[in-house]
Amino acid sequence: MKVINDLEKAEDLNMQLNYYDKEDQVLLAVDCIIFGFDKENLKILLIKRNFEPEKGRWSLIGGFLKKNENLDQAAVRVLNALTGLTDIYMEQLYTHSKIDRDPGQRTISVSYYALIDVESHKFDGIQIDSARWFELNEAPNLIFDHNEMIQRAIARLRRRALTNPIGFELLPEKFTMRQLQNLYESILDKKLDKRNFINKINSLDVLIKLDEKDMTVSRKGAYLYVFDKDKYQKKVEEDGFIFKI
C-alpha cells in the first residue's frame, strides 16, 4: 500500500515535472493573404519564392512564429519584413494542419488576411522585385495549401464586409461612391444597383460628404467621402448599431 502510494507520488511528480516533455513539438508558420484594392478591382499580393523549398513558385508571404512573440505579432512582422507595410488591418483566419501540407517538414500554418489600399502603399519592402498583385481569378497555382487559404479568406472577407465596415481599409481615406460600390461589387462578385447602393449607404449615416470632388475620372467630377469612425463607434456603443450592407 505504502509502496503504491509512493509510486503514485513519484509518478505524479514525474508527470508534473515532465508534463510537457513527452509531447511532440512542431513548427508554427504564419501565412498572409493580402487583399488590395486599386479603385477598380480586388487583388491579392503574391511573391515568387527565391528560396527553398519550392523556389521559383508563387506563394503567399509567410514566416515562422518565434518564441518571443504571439501570432498577431508574427503576422505583422512577416508582412512588414516582406513589404515594408505597417499599420495594416489584419485578422486571424484559420489554422491548417494537414500532415503533409509542407513536404519539407511537419509544419502547421496559421493564416491571416490583411486589407490595404494599393495606391497609397508603395512598397519599400525587401522583396518587391519578386512580389506582384494578381486579380483574384488570375492568381497562379500556389504552393502547399495556399490556394485553399485564399478561398477561405475570400469567403471570410465576403461575410465580414457585409456586417463590418472593414471595406474602408481597402480604400484611400477619401473615396467616391462609385469606388465604394466597385469595391463591394468586387468583394461580392456581383453587380449592385447604383441608386439602391447609395440609398443604403446613406441610410447607415456613417460617411461624411466632402466639398471636394474627384475630377480624374469624369467631366462632372464625383464627390469625395470619408468614413466617420467616431460616429460609427458612437452608434455601436449607444444603440448596439450594426453595420449592414
Place this chain on the structure above:
Amino acid sequence: MKVINDLEKAEDLNMQLNYYDKEDQVLLAVDCIIFGFDKENLKILLIKRNFEPEKGRWSLIGGFLKKNENLDQAAVRVLNALTGLTDIYMEQLYTHSKIDRDPGQRTISVSYYALIDVESHKFDGIQIDSARWFELNEAPNLIFDHNEMIQRAIARLRRRALTNPIGFELLPEKFTMRQLQNLYESILDKKLDKRNFINKINSLDVLIKLDEKDMTVSRKGAYLYVFDKDKYQKKVEEDGFIFKI
C-alpha cells in the same frame, strides 16, 4: 566571380538543408468547448483537472497535437479520450498564442467547439467523475485563457446557428417545436415569439412532422419533428438555398 557563385550555391544548399532548423518549435495544444443542450438550457462541459499544472481547477478538456495527426483528428481524439464520445459535430475556432497563456511552457492552443445532445450521450469516458455540465452563465473561472475561448465560441455559435442548421446537433433526433425554440432562445439569449418562430421554421420546409407526440411535458402532448438532412442538402445544391432563422 566564380567564387561568389560557388559561395552562393553553397549558401543556397545550406539554406535548403537547414531551412527549418533554425526556427523555434512549439507545443501545439487543442482545447474543446463542448456545448450541450438538455431540452431546456444550453450548457458547457468542464473538467476538474486531476493533473498538473493547475490541478484542482476547472478547465476545458484538451490535449496536445501528435506528429501523426492533424488538428481535427487531435480534437476528435481528445474529446473521445475524456468523454468516450464519437461522431460529434466539431469545428475549429481560433488559435490562441499569448506568450504566457500557459505558464508551464510556451504553448499555442487551437480551440474547437463541439455540439451534443446531453441526454442521448451518457458518458463512458475515463474522467466522468471529474466532469460536469455548467449553465453558460454559471461556469466557474477557468485556467489559462479558457474563459476567452468560451466567449469566442458562444459568439461563433450564435452567428452559425442563424445561418446553418447546426442547432439540430444539439437536439435528439426527434424533438418538439418548443424544444427547438428553447434551443434558439438559449443560443441567442432572448425570447422569441412562438407563432413567428413556428411560421419561420415551417417556411424553411426542412422538418418532417411525425405522427408521434411527446407526452412527457404537457397533457395535450406535442408533435415530434425530425430534421430532414437529405431535403436540406438537395435544397442547398439545387437552389443555393440558405438556412436562415
Place this chain on the structure above:
DNA sequence: TCAAAAGTGTTCGCACTACACCCATGG
C-alpha cells in the same frame, strides 16, 4: 372542471427591389 401547455392567422410597417431620366463638364 380546471390547470397547463399546444396550436393556430392576420394586420401593419419597413426595408428591399426594380427602374429611367436629367445634370454638369471638358473636349
Place this chain on the structure above:
DNA sequence: CCATGGGTGTAGTGCGAACACTTTTGA
C-alpha cells in the same frame, strides 16, 4: 454641342414583428 459618367426618387412587394384566443387532456 455632345459624350461621359454623376446624381437623384418612387411605387410595389415581400418579410418580419406584434399580437390573443381556442384546444386538449390528465389530475
